[in-house]
Amino acid sequence: MRYVYTLREGTANASGLLGEKGANLAEMTGMGLPVPPGFIVTTDACAYFLRSGRLPEECEEQIRARLPCLEDGTDKKFGEGRTVSVRHGSEISMPGIVESILNAGLNDQTVKIFAQQSGENFAYNSYARFIKTFGIVILGIPPERFKSTASAKNDCESFKRIIESEKHVFPQDAEEQILECVRGMFRSWNSPKAADYRKKNGIDSAIGTACIVQSMIYGNLPASGTGVCFSRDPSTGKKKIYGEFISGMQGEDLVSGIVTPEPIDRMKDIFPSAYAEIGTIASLLESHYRDMQYMEFTIEKSKLYILEVARAKRTSEAAVRAAVEMAEEGLITREEAIMRVDPYEARRLLQKRIDPSAEKRTIAKGIGASPGAASGEIIFDTQKAAELTAKGRKVILVVKDTSPDDIPVIPSCQALVAAGGGATSHAIVIARGMGMPCITSAGIKLDYAGRNISAGGVSVAEGSIITVDGSTGDIIEGEVLMGEPAASKYFNTLLSWCDSFASIRVFANADNPEDAEKAIKAGARGIGLCRTEHMFFGERLQEIQKMIMEDDKGKSLEKMMEFQKQDFIGIFKIMGSLPVTIRLLDPPLHEFLPDPDKLKEELALLKKEGQNTAEKERMLENVMSLKEKNPMMGLRGCRLGIMFPEIYAMQTKAIIAAAMETGATPEIMIPLVSSWEEMKETRSIIDKAAADFMAKQKKWANYSIGAMIELPRACITADRIADYAAFFSFGTNDLTQATYGFSRDDAEKKFLARYLESHLLEENPFLTIDKNGVGALIRIASVAGKRKNVRMSVCGEHGGDPASIKFFDSLGLDYVSCSVYSIKIARLAAAQSSIKRKEISS
């Protein structure tokens, strides 16, 4: 039976027999890399040892027979200064569990030869280390017994005596040392520490470990050195050898940071041939592994040895550039290039970020609700924020909870911080749609009276500068150094490849011509959600407030129709022949009215000043009559359209008028449908308004009507709703809310963080779709929709989330619609999903 393989004899695919590390070394050796010579004792030998307590006789013979291989290509013989390392290595890596034995082969004689080669101090230090590790790892003597002194030579003697006092023998014969080390490595497989690790990580104890015996190479000899390098720049991806190097030192010294290494280019002068060899090896490795590589190397007496090779860790930016360039070099396919980029990490490439090297003092940590970073003055009032931003000042709006009042001022701010609220509350969704950094549940206390925020004892006054990081949720004192978005031409090249592979398309959520323009630039194939309510914020808010409060709504509606029409014309013109889906008014009307508490305060003030309070009182009355205990489940969506048909009729007219003028074929979406009856009723309001208007104008326009599926009941009864809908758009925010019964506004603040921490939830279901619950409902509806040839898409926040996109693609939905700033990531995720599916099915 064969128990021992030299590195030349081993193969990469024998990791069961040779262990993962052993197989890798064999693979590198097989490729012709200058790997220090050595051999591997197999896991079969380990199994035999663990059964019988001894190595098979053939194994010991085979080890002895292979000792000469340790001298391959080196000028030292084993037993004459040549030392070896002995390492364990199973099929599944167990890093740090069993210490490696270094410098084996040293004894009282050879240490002297070694001292001549490497200096006395280094030689005795190495010998002492060997004796100590041998005592601890192989013989099991408690580590605290081995105490080092100032003299390594003395340590050698005292360590040997400790071993003897423990009734053990320290073998002076180098061969016996190796055999004993191999036995010790096998014995260590069943140490409590190793067994515990396997139990925790679910590793089968039966696999056993192999044992690697390899020549040691010393970088601290004359004409020697050590270094690490990458085949491409790990932070930019640029193709060039990138790394560090030190002369006359060991790998340990490089790691420990006692000396400052030099850039690898410097090797050109000192070790020109080794430097050239590294370049050749890097190319060889990239061709072999078809990816960017990391290498650890040592030069001993001008000769290069490769100690370890691994897939290179890299920044997102580097990942993109390397993938694109490797595809262009023909090293990998375009599909592979696409699959190499993590979309979650790539998201950061599109945002401003805090320079990682910047010094910073974090005041508080909230939930990062929209990535990116920004600095600016803290301002509490929307009014004041509007004034300051008008003057060109950079403002970070800090509020207790987001409210509709904030929405008009959001676009002009740098960032939004909410002390409470969830990552999918209304204002946050809007801010995220604008690519603005946001933090919610910020963990700060707002003191309006004292005009400051405080957290953990630190207080920052209104007007002070802070910096927020919307990825991490950090709120940082003062201004912090920023880096520009890292997205590069390489990323755009990658994206340009994506669309041809993706089967699920990417649309944009866009509420105005500016966003439509951005959407087109980012590669959106249409608008999947145009929220008409956003058209009423800003200076038009007054008009809708009038409409709500007046009994005769006709005049206000007429005005609103006119400006909605202009909005739609603007959007249709930009989108050309691309589809535009317009959602009719969705939020409860009270969202357009001021907060009652604020109104009460204002009223009190007016009274105090003896001013006329009639107007405000009327408004307060309206607000109070519209107030609901659970507005999310109240009078909104198509319920509003049914109770106030004149509003939907007005919006329909505006849409049709804009379509007439531009030739667009709008898709009209009805929100919050719970039944086919509602769908039928609402579509009859729309159809009638459209027909009346077209008859009056004597012009015609095509349009289609679809349902926003965002209630569990709509999913369950989708089969009937499909009879009245040309398309379904899954509103996954509200659907998640209703399916879980988690209020978007309250849950994150109150318990979601705790749920995520305790793994009661693996993901925040408002960010990544809950496949088992919400997803199951979507599946039910999508099966019904497919049967009835209904076009289907998603327009909730999940439309921009890569994991969710993969799920929607698996259901065969036609497109996802996401915020303008998520389009690129969504395109990448869509392509990856399709490529993955093809891989699995092929």
Add this chain to the structure above:
Amino acid sequence: MRYVYTLREGTANASGLLGEKGANLAEMTGMGLPVPPGFIVTTDACAYFLRSGRLPEECEEQIRARLPCLEDGTDKKFGEGRTVSVRHGSEISMPGIVESILNAGLNDQTVKIFAQQSGENFAYNSYARFIKTFGIVILGIPPERFKSTASAKNDCESFKRIIESEKHVFPQDAEEQILECVRGMFRSWNSPKAADYRKKNGIDSAIGTACIVQSMIYGNLPASGTGVCFSRDPSTGKKKIYGEFISGMQGEDLVSGIVTPEPIDRMKDIFPSAYAEIGTIASLLESHYRDMQYMEFTIEKSKLYILEVARAKRTSEAAVRAAVEMAEEGLITREEAIMRVDPYEARRLLQKRIDPSAEKRTIAKGIGASPGAASGEIIFDTQKAAELTAKGRKVILVVKDTSPDDIPVIPSCQALVAAGGGATSHAIVIARGMGMPCITSAGIKLDYAGRNISAGGVSVAEGSIITVDGSTGDIIEGEVLMGEPAASKYFNTLLSWCDSFASIRVFANADNPEDAEKAIKAGARGIGLCRTEHMFFGERLQEIQKMIMEDDKGKSLEKMMEFQKQDFIGIFKIMGSLPVTIRLLDPPLHEFLPDPDKLKEELALLKKEGQNTAEKERMLENVMSLKEKNPMMGLRGCRLGIMFPEIYAMQTKAIIAAAMETGATPEIMIPLVSSWEEMKETRSIIDKAAADFMAKQKKWANYSIGAMIELPRACITADRIADYAAFFSFGTNDLTQATYGFSRDDAEKKFLARYLESHLLEENPFLTIDKNGVGALIRIASVAGKRKNVRMSVCGEHGGDPASIKFFDSLGLDYVSCSVYSIKIARLAAAQSSIKRKEISS
């Protein structure tokens, strides 16, 4: 081919050929009832006529051959004063569509004989009527041409001249009159009016009509009269002939109300043998039809004729008594008796009601949220209500919206009126559970400052007496005459039969020993929902408020544990070996704290008075920090248990302690579960608390743990949740809310009424389960639950709704749990559901 059948020749099951009415008359004749003789011309003849425009020759012959039958048992010959009616009658009744022809057989000669028998005026009136109807119905002359004058004799002449002037012939020959009437009846089948009616009612035109020719009987001859009667008293169900009678008059006169009829008993003296015959016929009809009967009869010259027989309409009370007594008489089976009582109508038998004859002035009409009626003083404040009821005053609590503050005072009030809110809001559910009349969305305006309510211009001051009808939603000025509940010993007898037939059992929702006692009395087989939060209202509210506001909750929890334990002991003792399901704390904590607006007002007052505001300010801070935008989807249910495990641990200890003392095996229910992870986490809190407590006490108690399934996600993932649950209890209130996205608190007020009116909803889904949506989710969960042997039940409001019970029974659920006041109705509905299923499957 046979086209004509006498009533003796026809059979009941030939309604296709004879029409419905014809077949009925034939059936009555066949039973030997004294039906006026006659014959039927079949729908085959009609089809022939409509095809060819004429009657088949055989048909005319057959009619002529059967004319003598019209004289059966009468002393008049046809053509000698014997008159007939000619009526249409298809298989599906088309009432009022074609006028009947009366008094056919009269001509210029026979009218004189008729005049001798019935008086000249009556005879000529009859003749004129015949000529006129003949002209209009048979000949199609416009009705406005026939104008009556003071002299019937003159009318006869002028009407005949009108017919002649229209180029028609009024046949003087009686046989020809009949033939012509039959043709006219057939022709009328295709009149626009008839065709229109059939189209509207979806009646197939191909069925055609039959034509009934029947001797006329006159009650206005000497020794004659007419009347109607029931086989049992239609308002009480008592077995005796009940009806009215008038001497010497026609049926028309009785119906028109020109004369006041006498009670039917009076016939004993005037027509003793006819009276006796009616009794015999009533028995005969009941045996034949196996149900209570209604009859119309005429006596002509002392001889009784039965003109019409139908199933008797009756009150709920009568329905119950008649069904029970018929079963006891052996006329019907017990199952049939159970099926005869409409559970929705029977519900009224269990409540006080407004005397139908009472005069009343309704001020406003809201939604009847809990049936029954009550009078009392209007009071706006819970505080004041508590004071007055303590003095024994009858109070109707009128509030804007129900709030937890109201709950302690509710039991002592007569009724609850909420200006806003829904029929399933918290306080209403509680009030309904107590059988208290409630009205929501009352359509009144509350003026707290002016201390009055107003609606439609009427204003009623606080302290004034009103009466409310919780069935109709009426709010009535002053005190109105009341009737006691109509439920009788008969209803209880019926119920005693129900349980042996029902497969789905009925449990009670009961939160205290008093309700448990009532539940047992009403026949509940266990408690399916014991809401622990209700144990914290009243004077204990302070304790839970302390617990919420204190950082160290230990001491408050200790106190709460003690009184909860006493509550459970009380309930367990009453329930004995019957199961008791206890739901752990469910509502958001802020429900236990005062309303923030009220607190603010109180604070302002305290400040004004210069008093210490610290306590109130702390409370306000707490209230504000607990405030949620959509509390229904916020921090409640098991989320609360997970965030504050000490609360559920305390409740568990109280339950286990009570179980130790009484030997009960409590079922502990976890509310608002959305995932198996939550279920696992919560049950580990409970199991640990129970184990610790038992170890400390060195005593043992059995218990089981189940999940309240009230979120769509719980239904969808029930399969996994079942791994941690011994039972599922469907909380259909919250499940309906989340599935539709309809807030229970807001929907009824804001749009549900409109939805019901417009048939966007066929039923209020909070009262009758929505089978297609919510029900489909319950079905998914119940299939999963059954597979894993989970016991299943319903504890939402729908548990007391008959239609919903039928649905739950069809899913094979084990029991429904409903408020104490719905138990009896639920038992009836449960039995009916099982009987119906057996009928269908047999």
